[in-house]
Amino acid sequence: MRFVDAHTHMELFAFKEIDLEDVRGIEDLLRKLEGFGGDSLALWGWDERKIGVFLEKKHIDHLDFPLLLIRVDGHVGVVNSKAIEVLGIEEGEKFDPERGLLFEDRLWEAANRLKPKGERLANCIRKGLLKARDMGVVEIHDYVDEEVARIYLSEDDLPVSVVLMPYYETYRDVLKNFEEKEKVRIGWVKVYVDGSIGARTAYLKEPYADREDWRGVLLKTWEEIAGIITELEGQGLRVSLHAIGDGAIEECLRAFEEVGPRLRYHRIEHAELITEDQALRARRMNLLLCTQPNFNPYFMDTYVKALGEERARRVNPLRMLDSVGVDMVFGSDMMPFDPTFGFRYAEKVLSRSKAEYYYFGWREEGRYLEI
Numbered sequence: 385m386r387f388v389d390a391h392t393h394m395e396l397f398a399f400k401e402i403d404l405e406d407v408r409g410i411e412d413l414l415r416k417l418e419g420f421g422g423d424s425l426a427l428w429g430w431d432e433r434k435i436g437v438f439l440e441k442k443h444i445d446h447l448d449f450p451l452l453l454i455r456v457d458g459h460v461g462v463v464n465s466k467a468i469e470v471l472g473i474e475e476g477e478k479f480d481p482e483r484g485l486l487f488e489d490r491l492w493e494a495a496n497r498l499k500p501k502g503e504r505l506a507n508c509i510r511k512g513l514l515k516a517r518d519m520g521v522v523e524i525h526d527y528v529d530e531e532v533a534r535i536y537l538s539e540d541d542l543p544v545s546v547v548l549m550p551y552y553e554t555y556r557d558v559l560k561n562f563e564e565k566e567k568v569r570i571g572w573v574k575v576y577v578d579g580s581i582g583a584r585t586a587y588l589k590e591p592y593a594d595r596e597d598w599r600g601v602l603l604k605t606w607e608e609i610a611g612i613i614t615e616l617e618g619q620g621l622r623v624s625l626h627a628i629g630d631g632a633i634e635e636c637l638r639a640f641e642e643v644g645p646r647l648r649y650h651r652i653e654h655a656e657l658i659t660e661d662q663a664l665r666a667r668r669m670n671l672l673l674c675t676q677p678n679f680n681p682y683f684m685d686t687y688v689k690a691l692g693e694e695r696a697r698r699v700n701p702l703r704m705l706d707s708v709g710v711d712m713v714f715g716s717d718m719m720p721f722d723p724t725f726g727f728r729y730a731e732k733v734l735s736r737s738k739a740e741y742y743y744f745g746w747r748e749e750g751r752y753l754e755i
């Protein structure tokens with residue numbers, strides 16, 4: 385079987401020097417961390433369901449090297465006192481000093497400062513690309529900063545094709561260094577509109593089930609999104625909007641409706657709580673949704689806790705999206721990084737041929753690619 389994984393973060397392989405996906409329980413985790421011999425460490429992929437507790441600073445504070453552990457959703461992470469000291473993390477928004485929790489951009493700021501650089505980073509990414517190829521992936525749409533983009537551009541023989549998805553904050557730097565290559569193309573420019581359901585930062589229309597009056601975090605208003613769409617279209621570029629909650633999706637749709645996009649196939653990533661009405665509006669504006677069929681089998685108990693049974697049943701509504709006929713592609717978001725995991729679910733709720741289409745068939749038809 386062949387796959388396009390239309391939503392990857394290969395740089396996360398930089399945070400897999402110890403693979404947290406294999407960790408079973410807090411004792412196992414601490415044993416592995418205590419055995420680490422280096423100067424500093426940032427790891428990605430812990431999951432409280434496997435560890436048994438939601439990690440806090442107190443669990444890792446006895447370790448005397450700077451340590452950051454990023455939760456599997458990439459929207460929250462925990463640091464120890466040594467990391468707080470070395471990185472000079474100051475109190476303020478998106479940092480809970482008591483529990484040592486960092487959120488969203490402040491989390492990734494710290495992660496970027498602690499992650500391996502240069503050849504060590506290139507090696508981590510090569511390892512990831514080979515893993516992708518071995519799973520049948522022929523193309524990835526990978527979120528990149530300037531450094532990761534440069535790694536792809538300087539590789540002679542990439543094992544898979546790469547569509548570069550630059551972050552809005554640094555897309556100009558990525559474009560500046562870009563030169564046409566057989567296996568590397570420029571794709572969509574990423575903008576975060578909200579966070580995740582697990583971290584309770586996805587922006588909802590109604591409050592979370594387990595947090596009274598809390599609807600999550602809106603990172604960009606529709607006015608700001610509209611400005612970005614106009615700016616990107618002026619350069620022939622399309623946007624990739626990370627929007628998970630129905631409130632965030634609403635903000636995106638309002639922006640598109642105000643702007644009236646000239647280009648087809650601007651993307652919304654995840655669209656987890658999209659309603660049927662919103663899907664119809666997305667279809668009218670020729671938007672492309674990148675959804676994660678792996679999320680429901682992977683995160684359903686988190687959804688039930690955060691949203692309650694009724695709303696949880698409506699998360700990632702693949703069947704509805706398929707029947708509405710909105711343009712859609714599948715990507716793993718690397719939770720887990722294994723397209724067969726999502727494929728099995730998509731095959732079950734849609735059909736085998738539809739699962740194949742959203743994972744690869746569209747690419748074979750050459751859809752969504754022209755800019």
Ligand SMILES: [Zn+2]
Pocket residue numbers: 391392393717
């Ligand atoms: Zn992602």
